[in-house]
Amino acid sequence: MCSECDLLFMDPLKHPSQDEQKERYKKHKNSVQDAGYKDFLMQVASPCFEFIDKDSECLDYGCGPTKVMEELFKKNGYMMTSYDPFFYPQIPNKKYDLVTCNEVIEHFTFPDKELKKLCDLLKVGAYLAIGTQTWDERIDLKNWHYLTDPTHISIYKRHTLEVIARLFGLVTVGQNDDRVILFRKTSEINR
DSSP: OTTTOOEEEOGGGOOOOHHHHHHHHHOOOOOOOOOOHHHHHHHHHHHHHTTOOTEEEEEEETTSOOOHHHHHHTTTTTTTEEEEEETOOOOSSOEEEEEEESSSSOOOSSSSHHHHHHHHHHEEEEEEEOOEEOOOOOOOOGGGGGGGGTTTEEEEEEHHHHHHHHTTTTTEESSSSSSSEEEEOOSSEEE
């Protein structure tokens, strides 16, 4: 555990390989036909709709093998592009008004570098929507279902996300439960 921000991280020697990660992600049964999965994604999408307009350029970062978030945004009249390092690795070289990142940051090998990359994709004044399970002292980590996924190698506490916000020029503008947080980028940070 990080003594400064309470990030829990797996021993790098135990990280799954790139091939093991991709095989795990291929097993996800995420589809636009799955009403439960769409509801799950809407936990992140719905708060975003309050802050962006129909002309906003949006990116779903880490969409996995399907582009369901992109389809949900388009169905609601918003423009969105999808990126995933395994399945859709071409990311346009531009800045966005909104980046969604649902069930992704727990897979980051180097959270500081990867979160900087995320923030660099945002225009000043843009939004970053993160969906991830956070931990606190009430959780029995040895029996927590979230840690049964071997690709979950970086686990965040709310405090961790507050530290990240300060480091990358973000302010919290919304939270809808213990899993979703919406940030606004207030400035460029040179780190």
